Amino acid sequence: MPNDPTVKLPFNETPVKVENVHVTGVKRTSSKQLLANLKLIFDATNFEQLVSQIKKSKDTLSRTGIFKKVDVYIDVHSKGGHAVDKTKYDVTFDVVEEKFVKGGVSSLVGTNEGSLLFNLNFPNLFGCGESLTFDYSFGSKNTSGFGSHLKLPLFYNPDWNVLLSTLKYGRDFAWNGTREKTVGPSISLEFPSFVGQHSLKYEGFWNLTECLDSEVSLGIREFAGHRFKSAISHTLKRDLRDNPILPTNGSLLQTKQEIAGFGGDVKFLKQSLDFHYIKSLFFNTALHFSMSTGFLKNFDKPSLNDRFYLGGPLTLRGFTLNGAGNQENGHSLGIESYAGASVNFYTPLPFLNGDSNFSRALKLHYFANFASVGNITKMASLWDNLRGTCGLGLVMNLSNMARIEMNYCLPLRAKHGDRIVHGFQFGIGMDYW
Template sequence: MGTFRAKEANMSGNSNQDTNNAIPRGRYNSKMTDGSSAYFNSERDLLEKEDTKEKSIDLQTVKARVDRIHVDGLMRTKDDIIKAQVTDLFKAKDMQDVIIRAYKVKGKLEALGCFRSIGVYIDTSQGPHASSEGVEITFTVREMRRLMGGINTMVGNNEGSVIIGAKAPNLFGRGERLQMEYSQGTKSSTNINVSAVKPLVDSWFRTVLTGSVYNTTSDFPWSGYHQCDKGLLLDIALNPDGAGILKHNLQYEATYRKMICSKQASFRVREQSGPSLKSALRHICSIDKRDSLIFPTAGSLIQFSTEIAGLGGDIGFVKNELIMQSNWTPHECLSFQLGLQSGLLRGINDNMKINIVDQFFLGGPMNLRGFDMRGCGPRHDGNSIGGDAYWALALHLYTPLPFRPGRRGFGDLFRLHGFVNGGNVSNFTFKFANDYKENMKIFTENVRCSVGGGIAMKLGNVARLELNLVMPLLFIRSDVLQKFQFGIGLQYL
């Protein structure tokens, strides 16, 4: 959050000395209503009253203008990239506006990835050219080292990973960085990633360019195959509002994929095994107004993604996916959350194929609770083969722990959690006009539903942990149920 320190001129001179002279020392005798006497130390009592007296100041009424901005601690960072971030401060008209804009500028400087720490100091303007309402703002920064590395942990997809990384931040003084990561997951997944990042801070859209090459291996025992990906990803991130609420990501991905079947894999999975080449364009748009990523109490999230594959290679499809979430808190101890996810996958033509890797799957502790990972939907000989259309809906109720142990501390990391969720995944047909009624059966037939509750824990601001007891209400015989579930991840239904 940073530290704002405002210095106020001493208008009363030696106030302590004047106060001591005005209040004579000694003890004063006062008659009580019952006739008894009590002694009071006049100096001590008056000072205590002054300490407990609250004074409120409307900062909007305090006129102020920024005369100078100082940035101390710059070594490698270029001046032009700093000027582009701080010039917005000169538009401030009052003290409240100065503080708000200074906080936003601090966030912009942090987003550059050039500094380890940033402090903000506000002082009255001094010197022969100082205005009567002028202030000076000083940013004290500590730049990152030229080469950094470390070992971290990451959670996601109900899997934990150990990450060994190294990066060279602020390579050329304008926020550029080169980073390398190697991760090993708890489910035999590995990932090697080398990325180059270049922020275009002077652009109106606050564009960030990223180029990555990667090598990823993942195991999917629920579907009977092991996947190896080698590819290239180019990403253009746009943040037009500057506050991180509206975001756009334009991506191009070229991937060589190799699918290896297990010995127990069904024939439907085996016939799709082998290498494939996917070349795709992707657009992700999100509007996130939530007050927290893990336990939001207010705000909403809307995210829509579109992927078009078939610019090269043998994989071709159009894939759309929608994620929505709304949060409201009628009482400080009750928070409701409504979540919706849906997706649709269509092939481009008969010459292009759709692989099982690209299908939608439902089920899991962070997805459709009460079912095993990929535990509901089309199956073949015990393997989940997914579908090309799905929907899922969930209503959550969160409350603090009973009697609020550890309030405003460790206890605030926990929530009691009750929910009801449902959904379905199936295959659509688009060949005939009367297929519309057949496709609408995804909302009426074979719908899965479950209710449950448990405890959820916040892990920093990057993931959540859930331990739930779930009772499936609607399911079919081929589904794989799971009444006790432990889940960990960031994205959840």
């Protein structure tokens, strides 16, 4: 057998030098934006590094919101149509930019509430991934709103953004008999860290709280009128779930701190924490544990809707929406601290193939939910104010847009004034325990 002079090296030992990076299809994008996102490709010294850097650059370009298509081609560098050195390469990015203006209609889902959102978007406004969006929404609970949002990337990095917004919206809150109108600007800085995704935000909102009818209790009427809220908040979110609606593995940690009182007449300190842990078990089953806590310290009378509310078909099941806690004439006054926990056990339906897409989207679940309001730092108060429910039902992932539950609830413990649901309860939304 003749000797084969060809020596095949592994990718991480194959030397590489990138001579040129070409970008075709560019019309409005700044060269500075492209250089910032592609310059690391020139640092590759072997073929494995080259493929890795190209993949990272393609992912970054796709996340800028500038392009709707990004294709990559690698070729040996040549002069006059002939390869001069097989270790030298040219890389070509073939891109298709987003249109100058685009619009659409989408749906938003809250807890037992649906809305339509109309938006008009101007992507890549100045050539570096900026975008300007105008939106208008109206919903099933007499909600309506208008917003304008200017997103400004920092350092040509799609993960670091400044967001300038102005909002005007109104909404009915049936559980406390009020309607709230809000107008004002906000500015936020969004950035990642090794912990998760951060949002640091300032908002200056004028609020008008009005009573929906003459039967609203005096405790609610005390909150009616005009207020100006000037607040700074920080939100951290670390989401490792395999699905945001019906997960079978992973965890979610979300915390928020808010301080109001930098001017205006609303002054408080607010802290909330939510944690979920989901573990796959045998025969396509999964165990889901979650906990939620919140604390509000008032320095002056807050807006009624800055308080916490407990109860609902997806959280503290077996209670009406926001029907647990302080009540007056059938209206919820909200609470200033709470702690809650839930255990859910998901199983496939017995007559479905557990590996099918439909089976992954529709499951049986058995649940036990507990929550306490009041002074959660004292064990006696924690026990005295404890609420609890258990039950079973069907849970469905609606195309990753919403979670739908149909449950049979058995309230185990409630307090005087709580509005409970003993029997079937239907719920749809995004936030759940």
